[in-house]
Amino acid sequence: MVGVLIRMRLLLTLRALSSGWQGFSFVMGVLVGSVFALITAAMVGFAVRDGDAAHATTVAATIFGIWTLGWLCGPVLFGSSDETVQPEHLRLLPLSDRQLATGLLAAAFAGPAPVINLIAFGGLVVLAAQWGWAAMVVAVAGVVLQLVFVVLLSRVVLAWVGAAMRSRRGKDLGVLLAGLVGLAYYPMSWLLSHVSALRDVPPPVASALRWIPSGWAPAAVEAAAQGNWLFALLPLVGLLVVVLGLWQAWAVLLARRLAAPMNSVAGGTGGGLLARVRQRGPLGAVLIKELRTWSRDSRRRATVLPVLVVGVLLPVFPAVQGGGTGGVPFAGVTSALFASLAGANLYGYDGTAVWQTLVTPGAERADARGRLLALLIVIGLPTTLLSLILPGALGRWELYPWVLSLHAAALGAGVCSALVLSVIAPYPLPPRTGNPFSGSGNPGCAKAMIQLAMMVGQLLAVLPVAIVLLVGHFTEQKAVEWVALPVGVAVCVAAVLFGGHVAEQRLTTGGPELLDAVRPR
Known part of the structure; x- marks a missing residue:
């Protein structure tokens, strides 16, 4: 089933490339994203200054945080959530919630966006290469987990907001959640403005960037470089636990989505102020x-x-x-x-x-x-x-x-x-x-x-x-x-x-x- 969904995603992507302006904009988006990914990888990979591993880890955690916030606020602000393979198309198949979540997650990685993010996160491997083979192994595991984390986090947040906005009772909650996700643009812009001068970032901010999940992979690489294997494994285990939790949450949200009407218009005919207007x-x-x-x-x-x-x-x-x-x-x-x-x-x-x-x-x-x-x-x-x-x-x-x-x-x-x-x-x-x-x-x-x-x-x-x-x-x-x-x-x-x-x-x-x-x- 996973292989079928991946092939379906690839075929639909190839078909989009042959649709005139849409194909042109798709190619241009991939090229621009690749350029930014290469710049990001270079900034992370060559962030070491005078052997200061702490500074390099702060740079990596900051940039990883920016990309994570981009996955959160981009689909909400620009309506760019990609659903080439829609869950509704698989409604009648005899699949469990977890099987469906696994298949759709695998199909999500068949597009260009995860590949671009993999290039950007791959700068951590270049950075770890300067500290030895052990740090590189930890970096590879951290990059993979970080990529799965951002993709799943985006899917879960959008599914959660979308479920709330389809409900009459949850309409106000959905509006609030979408607004909060949109507000994530501000911390992303603040981080972007401080990437080139991270030595001036207050120590509490630098510590917070390491303690949130987007900073766990760089923190694990730093601990491996220092030979502290306990603190190198704990962030990776933490990321794995978070990924499994998000995967389970997405499976539950997918089940609720498939049980709801497809038209996404909240029902209800009576009551309200408009019902009293002549x-x-x-x-x-x-x-x-x-x-x-x-x-x-x-x-x-x-x-x-x-x-x-x-x-x-x-x-x-x-x-x-x-x-x-x-x-x-x-x-x-x-x-x-x-x-x-x-x-x-x-x-x-x-x-x-x-x-x-x-x-x-x-x-x-x-x-x-x-x-x-x-x-x-x-x-x-x-x-x-x-x-x-x-x-x-x-x-x-x-x-x-x-x-x-x-x-x-x-x-x-x-x-x-x-x-x-x-x-x-x-x-x-x-x-x-x-x-x-x-x-x-x-x-x-x-x-x-x-x-x-x-x-x-x-x-x-x-x-x-x-x-x-x-x-x-x-x-x-x-x-x-x-x-x-x-x-x-x-x-x-x-x-x-x-x-x-x-x-x-x-x-x-x-x-x-x-x-x-x-x-x-």
């Missing part, structure tokens, strides 16, 4: 339907949450790193700009269900405006709260005209660009699986360029507001700065009306082409 006409029906879909569809939530987290953390990172709190009040503005990217393929989420709109006379207007209003609510509520609270909470009351006016313009421009992109550059999404992070589709080169152009358009839409604010700032006229608020609201309203008009016209004149574009291939 649906006035087609527009109200589309609005309520979209709001319910955003609250129930785990794949939509898994798309919008990471970009919200990135948008909020973008101005927070410099403040945490000692750059001042000047950008923190603008977290609502940046999150509005980034979160709109989650709605850039609204019709791709529906797939061929779009035909119901196209065959209903006069439904295009209500459908386009209802989706736009729903996206405005989904993105606008949290980002508006951030814009209203943060300046006052930080004592920066003078920034309110800046934050509120820029937020209004950014929100309108973001929602407009998302809806326009949804009708002029839609693309099909992969079939639903039990993992909401299992991929976000491939828009292709031409459509990716259109998305980039729309992001530039968002910045241009905010430009009038920025000009008014700068005039008020340089003339020291606070009243002029407040004039930017109605300008920002006007930009928001104009962008929303423009986006709704473009989407309606596109649906009316190019509906069949849109349906063909979102049809799964």
Whole structure:
């Protein structure tokens, strides 16, 4: 069974290489990853300075920690969880949970990502070669266990978050877990900024890097180099125990996933605030339907949450790193700009269900405006709260005209660009699986360029507001700065009306082409 799954994975990977732009991006990703892996291996392998084994171990533990965090936050932030071989395809086979977990784990190692990581972790063997054959043997065992550890850890965390986000009761827990995993980007960026100057890292941090599982393999190599065989074997045994525990946890999560519906949309029809809202006409029906879909569809939530987290953390990172709190009040503005990217393929989420709109006379207007209003609510509520609270909470009351006016313009421009992109550059999404992070589709080169152009358009839409604010700032006229608020609201309203008009016209004149574009291939 293991051999069959490995061959299946390899055949599907080879097929992806022959699919135009997707194959090109796949090859480029492998090449870029290989370059970074070689750089990582060199940094670890030649980390010894003046015979200082402790420094070399700290460098190796730090870099191993960075790669481990990359396996954790990458799939959540970028929707890049690879499930070429999906567990749902094996639902009817007479396999136990542990057999299925073993087979899927073996298939996971057949892709390029584990090979790239093996090259990166292989720098530890080069480092151990400078300390003798015994240290090399320990390093080889540590590299293998480290590789299995990061792959299994990524699978378990994604399966855990995905299981929570498929459940109505666990929806809030899933959102929290995904946010925490996304926050792993911050310690990874902090470690990256200190790799070249690890002698300045405080001793408690250096010790913590050795004590967490990602640092056990380098610590074992250091102990072997010093002839301390007890402390050389203990970290390896610890890694083995952790790997076995993760494997068992993944088997349990796979069993729960296969027992759950494949559509990954949380059920439930009654109760809640939306059930009490009176649906006035087609527009109200589309609005309520979209709001319910955003609250129930785990794949939509898994798309919008990471970009919200990135948008909020973008101005927070410099403040945490000692750059001042000047950008923190603008977290609502940046999150509005980034979160709109989650709605850039609204019709791709529906797939061929779009035909119901196209065959209903006069439904295009209500459908386009209802989706736009729903996206405005989904993105606008949290980002508006951030814009209203943060300046006052930080004592920066003078920034309110800046934050509120820029937020209004950014929100309108973001929602407009998302809806326009949804009708002029839609693309099909992969079939639903039990993992909401299992991929976000491939828009292709031409459509990716259109998305980039729309992001530039968002910045241009905010430009009038920025000009008014700068005039008020340089003339020291606070009243002029407040004039930017109605300008920002006007930009928001104009962008929303423009986006709704473009989407309606596109649906009316190019509906069949849109349906063909979102049809799964």
